Amino acid sequence: QKEVEQNSGPLSVPEGAIASLNCTYSDRGSQSFFWYRQYSGKSPELIMFIYSNGDKEDGRFTAQLNKASQYVSLLIRDSQPSDSATYLCAVSGLAAGNKLTFGGGTRVLVKP
Amino acid sequence: DAGVIQSPRHEVTEMGQEVTLRCKPISGHDYLFWYRQTMMRGLELLIYFNNNVPIDDSGMPEDRFSAKMPNASFSTLKIQPSEPRDSAVYFCASSLAGQIPPDNEQFFGPGTRLTVL
Numbered sequence: 001q002k003e004v005e006q007n008s009g010p011l012s013v014p015e016g017a018i019a020s021l022n023c024t025y026s027d028r029g030s031q032s033f034f035w036y037r038q039y040s041g042k043s044p045e046l047i048m049f050i051y052s053n054g055d056k057e058d059g060r061f062t063a064q065l066n067k068a069s070q071y072v073s074l075l076i077r078d079s080q081p082s083d084s085a086t087y088l089c090a091v092s093g094l095a096a097g098n099k100l101t102f103g104g105g106t107r108v109l110v111k112p
Numbered sequence: 113d114a115g116v117i118q119s120p121r122h123e124v125t126e127m128g129q130e131v132t133l134r135c136k137p138i139s140g141h142d143y144l145f146w147y148r149q150t151m152m153r154g155l156e157l158l159i160y161f162n163n164n165v166p167i168d169d170s171g172m173p174e175d176r177f178s179a180k181m182p183n184a185s186f187s188t189l190k191i192q193p194s195e196p197r198d199s200a201v202y203f204c205a206s207s208l209a210g211q212i213p214p215d216n217e218q219f220f221g222p223g224t225r226l227t228v229l
Contacts, residue, residue: 032213043203043220044155049213088155098143098207098216099168104154 003027004091006103014111019076021106023089026070033065033072034090034100044088048074079110116221118204124227130192133224136185137206145218146179146189147203155203161187162209194228201225 036044050063062075089103117136145160159169181187205218
């Protein structure tokens with residue numbers, strides 16, 4: 001079992017719809033959770049982080065964390081074609097210093 | 113700040129040759145990470161440094177791989193001898209020393225696309 005799991009996709013959503021991405025992790029000691037976006041041929045860039053249970057909103061993005069169930073999700077509202085990318089979930093724990101463990105990524109395709 | 117700088121951006125070499133990848137982290141960052149990304153295995157952490165000291169090299173695939181950080185502004189990842197299965201995109205990232213975000217956000221360089229023929 002991988003430490004951080006994501007559905008590889010592709011997740012196809014129509015423009016203007018909500019894209020919902022999920023991520024589960026195995027280490028209960030995990031403290032911080034990150035969502036990175038990676039366009040094809042580019043490097044990952046951070047779009048959201050969360051470390052407390054509940055929801056965190058930033059513009060069209062909402063991250064949701066449930067530590068008891070060991071999952072973190074990302075919602076993209078009003079999806080745009082420019083949101084088409086691979087979204088990487090990453091997890092870190094205090095015991096691991098600043099080390100991040102990445103999931104395999106979910107590819108999102110937003111169709112006009 | 114210019115961000116994390118990596119060189120070269122593309123490298124094509126022949127099997128058996130030595131390859132050296134270079135990274136300059138963001139000034140003031142305490143941590144430096146080397147990752148490898150392939151379609152099959154995704155983004156894998158190879159090694160990371162804290163204040164120039166290697167902390168965890170458990171991701172280094174084998175003895176052909178080595179990494180150094182002689183000072184706070186420079187790191188190298190060396191593959192000797194290189195093999196076709198080493199073909200991948202190699203990313204360098206850096207971060208501050210904070211335990212929680214945003215202080216522990218990792219900033220990625222543009223990557224080096226390595227092709228070993």
